[in-house]
Amino acid sequence: MEQNLQLAIKASLEAGKVIMEVYDTAFNVELKDDKSPLTEADKKANDVINSYLTATEIPIISEENKQTEYxxxxxxxxxxxVDPVDGTKEFIKRNGEFTVNIALVKEGSPLLGVIYVPATKVLYFADVSKNEGFKAELNAHQTGVEDILNIAKPLQPKKGNSNPVQVVGSRSHMSQETMDFMESLKGDGNQVEVVSKGSSLKFCLVAEGNADIYPRFAPTMEWDTAAGQAICNAVGIEVISKETHKPLLYNKQNLLNPWFLVSKTN
Structure with a gap:
């Protein structure tokens, strides 16, 4: 396995461990300048991930780091x-649907992606260059990489067209535009079933064949999507900007993403 992917997996598991230590306490919630919530888990997980990734001497864009000038x-x-805790709102609600997101990006495109779900100890990881994406259900945060490889199962998106069409909707961000999109699918003669998940798990639902399409017609940042895009791209799922009709790009001047659609390659 690619050395940087191994490192990202180890960082995500260690971050998951410290996140759950906070999750099991009466933690405080702060509001950042943009009014988004921040907890001790975000800060501790960010410190852990930085401690692993700085050794690579590859620069880091993290939600919780001070952003470097363009x-x-x-x-x-x-x-x-990096997003140390994606789905902080889900963390605060204690519904378990929050993740650790780590991606490696080259020339704007994701190469590697790791999404770890600390509450359930489920790990998704992918190498885009090898067209390989996997899911592993762990017994402990301290699971070694070799053990992970032994139990990991390849991700398999749905094949062909399905009816009803399973559309991924957010627990926290169902926009009018998303509801209009679902109505347009119905207009094409499809039945529509909504599958709700928080955080980057929405990408994973499509990558593992538990949903057909994920429309995101609401704001996201690069750290919300890079790992999910890597995992999807590795198994033939595209993440397409509604603005450019091309794959989402990273390390842009503005780290805000355009709206996008996650679906199978035609």
Missing amino acids: SVRKTWNTCWV
Whole structure:
């Protein structure tokens, strides 16, 4: 396995461990300048992940790091894109649907992706260059990489067309545009079933064949999507900008994503 992917897996598991230590306490919630919530888990997980990734000497874009000026970032050929706790709202609700997201990006495109679900100890990881994506259900956060490889199962998206069409909807962000999109599917003669998940698990649902399509017509940041896009791309699922009609790109001047659609390659 690619050395950077191994490192990202180890970082995600260690971050998951510290996240769950906070999850099991009466933690405080702060509000950042943009009014999004922040907990001790976000900070501790970010410290853990940085401690692993800085050893690679590859620069890091993380939600919880101070962002580097674009005049510097634009010179980066390769970078990590990290969300230490994706789905902080789900963490606060204690519904278990939050993740650790770590991706390695080269020239704007995700190469490697890791999504770890600390509450259930489920790990998704992928190498886009090898067209390989896997899911592993762990017994402990401290599981070794070799053991993970022994139990990991290949991700298999749905084949062919299905009816009803399973559309991934957010627990926290169901926009009017998303509801309009589902109505348009019905207009084409499809039945529609909504599958709800929080955080980057929405990408995983499509990648593992538990949903057909994920429309995201609401704001996201690069760290929300990079790992999920890597996992989807590795198994033939595209993440297409509604603005450019091309795959989402990373380390842009503006780290805000355009709206996008996650679906099978035609």
